[in-house]
Amino acid sequence: MISTIHSMGINGIEAFQVNIESDISQGMPACDVVGLPDTSVKEAKNRVRSAIKSCGFTFPLARITINLAPADVRKIGSTYDLPILLSILMSSGQLPAIPENSVFVGEISLSGNIVPINGVLPMTIQAKQLGFVNIFVPAKNAAEAASIEGINVYPVNNVRELADYIKGELEIKRKELTIIKKKPKETLLDFSQVKGQYDVKRALEIAAAGNHNVLLIGSPGSGKSMLAKRLPSILPEMTFDEIIETTKIHSISGIIDNEYPLITERPYRAPHHTISSAGLSGGGSVPTPGEISLAHNGILFLDELLEFSRSSLETLRQPLEEGKITISRVKGSLTYPCSIMLIAAMNPCPCGYYGHPTKACTCSAGTISRYLRKISGPLLDRMDLHIEVPPVDFESLSSKIEPESSSEIRKRVNKAREIQIERYKNSSVKCNAHLPSHLVSEACSATDEAKKMLKIAFDSMKLSARGYDKILKIARTIADLDGSKEVAAAHIAEAIQYRSLDRKYWNRF
Ligand SMILES: Nc1ncnc2c1ncn2[C@@H]1O[C@H](COP(=O)(O)OP(=O)(O)O)[C@@H](O)[C@H]1O
Ligand SMILES: [Mg+2]
Structure with missing residues (x-):
């Protein structure tokens, strides 16, 4: 019998679906993992073998072929331990069929404990996008996974517990949606x-x-x-x-x-x-x-x-x-x-x-x-x-005068950033620094006086096109801090100051 378990792999920062199939047939006892597994994945079979025995199941004395599909993408890491184990137990009839709407990820220790893995957040996001209803993750990764709404996250501690759940003998409580809470500040730097x-x-x-x-x-x-x-x-x-x-x-x-x-x-x-x-x-x-x-x-x-x-x-x-x-x-x-x-x-x-x-x-x-x-x-x-x-x-x-605190400065920064988010809401740009050059002149509309000043600077400082854009973008931020719709001459003047040091140090010699 061939049985399939769904799992997730990581490529860059995105996850992709991996289906794990195992086939148990008669022949010399052996276990092969195919489908571009990395060394770390090939090692899974040793961990799985021990874990199966430790948890009171039997590792089939037969010819086992485990296939990780799609076969053309390299699989790295220990994420596939859990689905490989489940697939073997299912194929050998030791566990009933596992619902198709679930995803399983997790590394397994020799004793059958489920160990945390990297990348659970992108895996959960992808599983949800692909329409899966449940994701089973190592208990220690559950809070991370449960920050995504719209998919049931089940924390699992060990293989025994999960097997009992699949057999319908035990309930595993769904992890509640993680509430975003801020970590208390460790440093008092102000x-x-x-x-x-x-x-x-x-x-x-x-x-x-x-x-x-x-x-x-x-x-x-x-x-x-x-x-x-x-x-x-x-x-x-x-x-x-x-x-x-x-x-x-x-x-x-x-x-x-x-x-x-x-x-x-x-x-x-x-x-x-x-x-x-x-x-x-x-x-x-x-x-x-x-x-x-x-x-x-x-x-x-x-x-x-x-x-x-x-x-x-x-x-x-x-x-x-x-x-x-x-x-x-x-x-x-x-x-x-x-x-x-x-x-x-x-x-x-x-x-x-x-x-x-x-x-x-x-x-x-x-x-x-x-x-x-x-x-x-x-x-x-x-x-x-x-x-x-x-x-x-x-x-x-x-001086005994207490300088301004960070929280005061931050209020102004937040306000200026909100103006930028509003201005760029229909594009992928989030802040002035990331404004692409074709949008600079539109976003940084300047008063006539400001334009004149910029022209003088352009000629006298022999600015490059990039330098010109930079000054305009910085001036735009200064105008945002000022709550001004248009970039004024004073904003340009201040922005120019921040572009003159390279002349002092680098062009001197
Ligand atoms: N403006 C300042 N106000 C208070 N302390 C200062 C100030 N500037 C420097 N210091 C003191 O001098 C130390 C050395 O500063 P540091 O930031 O390491 O200098 P740099 O990195 O420029 O070599 C700081 O840890 C701080 O104690
Ligand atoms: Mg220093």
């Missing part, structure tokens, strides 16, 4: 702790409001890391679609918190500069999303930017532009989304004091030029706001 630095804070507020990339340049101790670490506290609220998209990536990476299965705060990823290209952008022998994708809809912070290897920085160029990264494999390619806000911090020169108001820089012009050239022109071009962080002055540092 902009009120940063004294002075009003210009930098203003620039970061603009960045957060329009999702613009930022490059912070300043001498050691000027507070670059301190400021960047506080940026998550002023980011706009995530929309439900953003929550699901980001959680999908964290789900396939296996870094979901059971208690707070949905990612409700924009991610903040700050990898160390020793990270490999694959770690940063994704890939590896078993492909996994990189830091840039884990930061999807949030922040990727690269502190000490020039310490990162040039090759890993260069791999960021295209994904930054496209909001997704494609990893080519021998068997097809994978795409992970990575719509992020990049924050980078660096010293202006090797000794760190070039441009410092009081300390003398000991670097030669040649050394500085070589140092700055580590960041390529195209990557520099992708940094929307260039912000110089001066050392904090004594008056600000010793």
Whole structure:
């Protein structure tokens, strides 16, 4: 008898249906898994054999063929343990027929316990879309799966329990719909702790409001890391679609918190500069999303930017532009989304004091030029706001006046983001930074005075088309913070300031 069990596999961040069939026929005892299984899937038969015995069933002494369909897609991971086991028990008559409307996913331990797996969220979404009524998942993944409405999620702890349920001898309670709850903040990082630095804070507020990339340049101790670490506290609220998209990536990476299965705060990823290209952008022998994708809809912070290897920085160029990264494999390619806000911090020169108001820089012009050239022109071009962080002055540092708190700043950021969501509601654009160039002139309509100022800047700064668009987009965000429908001259003037540092540092030599 051949019996089929439905399951799910993962490709990129999407799930696809996999049907598992097993055929038991007379012959020399053997067990073959066919249908492009990876080594990790082939190992399933050993786990399944032990689990079947541990749970009081018998592993058929016959010729068993297990087929994973569709046969042309590579199957990776331990997700298929549970459906393979059920299929063998059903084919050998040890379990009654299993309803066609159900999906089973889960890894099995040798003793028959059902172990959590990665990617349950996209699997549940896909199962629902394909019209399945029930999904059986490892108990520890149930909260994650149950965040999707419209499909019954059954948590299972071990094979014995599931077998009794299928035989109708035991009830398994459906997991109730997960209520979105916010994880309490672990850190108490707040902009009120940063004294002075009003210009930098203003620039970061603009960045957060329009999702613009930022490059912070300043001498050691000027507070670059301190400021960047506080940026998550002023980011706009995530929309439900953003929550699901980001959680999908964290789900396939296996870094979901059971208690707070949905990612409700924009991610903040700050990898160390020793990270490999694959770690940063994704890939590896078993492909996994990189830091840039884990930061999807949030922040990727690269502190000490020039310490990162040039090759890993260069791999960021295209994904930054496209909001997704494609990893080519021998068997097809994978795409992970990575719509992020990049924050980078660096010293202006090797000794760190070039441009410092009081300390003398000991670097030669040649050394500085070589140092700055580590960041390529195209990557520099992708940094929307260039912000110089001066050392904090004594008056600000010793002042008793409490600076504005993050929650105050965040209110303005949220308001500006709402204006953008409303403006772009009929398109796939969510924020000013991601405005495609063909929409820039329409979305950023400017007053005559503003247009004049932009023309002067275009000529005198010898702007590229990309530079021109960037200034308009930043000015649009400043206008949104201002609650202004049109981009005015003052908005353009402020936006231009954030595009002039590359001239000071990079074109000087
Ligand atoms: N504006 C500021 N207000 C309060 N403390 C500051 C400020 N700037 C710097 N500091 C102090 O100096 C320390 C060093 O700052 P840091 O962010 O590490 O500098 P950088 O990354 O630019 O080298 C911070 O941890 C903080 O204690
Ligand atoms: Mg630092």
